[in-house]
Amino acid sequence: MTDFGNAAHSSRPARRSRRPLSGAVAALCAFSLIAAACGSDTDSGGSTPAGDTAADGTTGAATGDSGSGGDARELIIARDMDLQTLDPQRAYCDTCQIFLTAVYETLIGIDPNDPNVQVPRLATDWVVNDDNTEFTFNLDPAAVFADGTPVTSADVKWSWERLANIEGPASYLMSGYTAIDTPDDQTVIVTFENPNSAFLPIVSASYLGIVNSKIAEAEGGAIAAPGAVTDDQAEQWFLSNSAGSGPYTLTSYTDGDSLVLTRNENYWGTTPATFPKVTMKQVQDSTAQLQQLQAGDVDIAMQISVDSMSQLEGDPNIVSATVDSYNYVYIALSPGAVGAEGLADDNVRQAIRLALDYDGILDVTVAGAGKKQASPIPNGFIGSADLALPEQNLEEAKALMAASDFPDGFTVNAMYPTVNVYGVDFDTMMQKVQQDLKEIGVELELQPVEFPQWIDQINAEGIPVTAVYFAPDHTDSSQYVQYFGSVDGSSWASRAGGGDAGAPIIDPNENDLLAQALAAAGDAKTALYTELGQSMMDANIIVPLVNSQLVQAYAADITNMHNSACCNLELNLLGLK
């Protein structure tokens, strides 16, 4: 491990804002605290600048010189981390995407500015056959893992087979492949039984990062062969070791505290990391993230709420902006769920879609910092551009209710997980939905529950009306049809049909359209996904409410801040002025 304590680093000066306070509050609290501290030295002369602790064992030096030559400082990111594992084939979460992208490189990358543009990473080039069933990748012969050994086709085969066989949450990404051939050390050929035009975007997903198979097998006991789901015991090993070729390596992970990465000094690629060390700090509360950014204790705050942004205005040391994201929150209407008789009527579901005040929901939940979204395929993905955005039309909604089998309305259960994601508080949102639907006589019985309880119910017998969220795993639109559409194997086809207690709602037309889309390319593919998007809209099972925007808040000397569709944040792309 590099001893950064002895290195000459530039360090960002503290950015303590010292605005005058309401005197009474300050005085009262100051009195209390000084009393509590029993005379402790409350140094009004200034705060402790980030990294200026001249204590032994401290890292970083406080010169106040932001990046004027020399090496960059340690980058500190405040984030409410959702990590549960660091095993690259078992991981599946937003923070996992950042970690995996930094440590385990993929064959193909995605241009952070355009999710539909693929760029080379471990693979220099790739070829797809005409019917999208065979994908040939040529690896860069210069590519090496952090230990200096070359990245070979055997590592790619091992990593992808382990992903498939371990049957983790991201294993579905490898579904349908029939063989992975490695004719030589630099060539990988993946064959699918059916056309799969989504595979190139899938290869760019962070979950398909490549692991040094020899190390993982020898030191971690990792297994890629069939049966890995029961036999592989390497998860513990991956908590304290990494074996990738990415710009960073894992230094340590402490659950509930921090994830520390160190720059891979053997990195072979063209965009090596600027920051020698990255620490992702667990900071659950968004207000605490904001305060630590203002104080200069962290460089990036990843989950600041839109409401708080005004507090950063005028601070020359901080950049804050909202950017579009592909994350969204939706309500789901399940006609097959137990107790959802009213929702089985197409007119009722259509009326519900029309009764919702989409603009009001955006205002209430994210203070307007979001967009409306037409279908489950989010804005920016192919198949979304030509669909009509939803608008409230109460007159038409009431007319549809009058023409339905439930002209006097009905009461229905609305169980939902009590979460706050993408800046949307579900309690607030569902109260607004409840208020809107009352206008057409649909009474929602709101039932907030914890997420595990929600999952149990939705899988067992469905939930008539619920709310959930979604973020993309890769950049192909097929994932939305496969998860939300009325197609074979879709999670929501099953849930909307009543889960285990019912039968999936399958639309043969959507099945056909999806098969065609997976075999198509270019404009034809776009047209097919547009048709699929319209079909999912017409089914009125998934009703997107908020395509939220992300708040990016970071130190002004950080450059190239971005939001990547595949990877969230690519740490090696970040720079320093």
Add this chain to the structure above:
Amino acid sequence: MARYVLKRLAIAPLLLIGIVTIAFLISRLIPADPLVSIVGERNMGNPTVVAAAEQQWGLDKSLPAQYATYMGNLAQGDFGTSFRTKSSVWDDLTERLPATAELTLAALLFGVVAGIGLGVVAAVKRDRAPDHVARLFALTGSSIPVFWLGLILLFVFYARLGWLPGPGRLPPRTDPPAHMTGLYTIDSLAAGNFSLFWECSKRLIMPAFVLGWGLTGIVSRLIRASMLDELYADYVRTARAKGLTERSVMIRHVLRNALMPTITIVGLSFGALLTGAVLTETIFSWNGIGSYAVEATRTLDYPAINGVCILGGAIFILTSLATDVLYAVADPKIRLS
């Protein structure tokens, strides 16, 4: 006394078994499946994965069989493996306990010292302004919500004034001191790193204040009431008649006797603070037992939930025993049997 202590220690395992049993049963009464946090939402519909996970974590067995296995492992010192962190629960607990212990000890120190000080002032200045101020302080500390207080203090003293450091046990870009006790203040002192000791101590001020203020209120009211009882006792009159100074009467006689009930409160409060620092730890990004317990409960991490319950139970049993012993040591009139 030794016999009494041994008897209490002999009963302790039975109490712990009771605590574990209750925790074991209650966590399984929750109508939700812990497998969601193990295999993920998407895989809950995959019977192969669900079966493999059930087998791996022993959830495929009947409830009595699960209980028997758990208790058998526990008897051998195996607390199980956390569903969530995939680490040994014992390792998780021992890694996080020092953080909570350091915070709790600081809160206890503040609560007791400030509580006694305020209580003495309130008793001596009975029904005068200092008494009213002390009462107001006590009432406020007992009634103010911890999360609100924590956020306000951070906003005022960290974000706005910059007088005190923010959340977390260590300054940014700082490595922890060499591990001896896990209490950073102690370890940094042991390493001779006084500047780090000072930094770590400053970081304790706000969370310790938030956690300990409630105790300050209780202790101050108790001291006040006890001192007022003692002030009119015969021995106090005798002491004054002997010509002792008022200060000496108060400190050496009245306060000494008035402290007795406080021992009980402080002893029980230590356990309560240690296991009840959930919100404080969350607000101040303090990676201790409290935040571990919250995550364990949220994800239905059965082994971790049971581990926290055992730890909490053991702490309460030991602190309660220590309180009784201290009481007997402090007051020769009390005989433990």
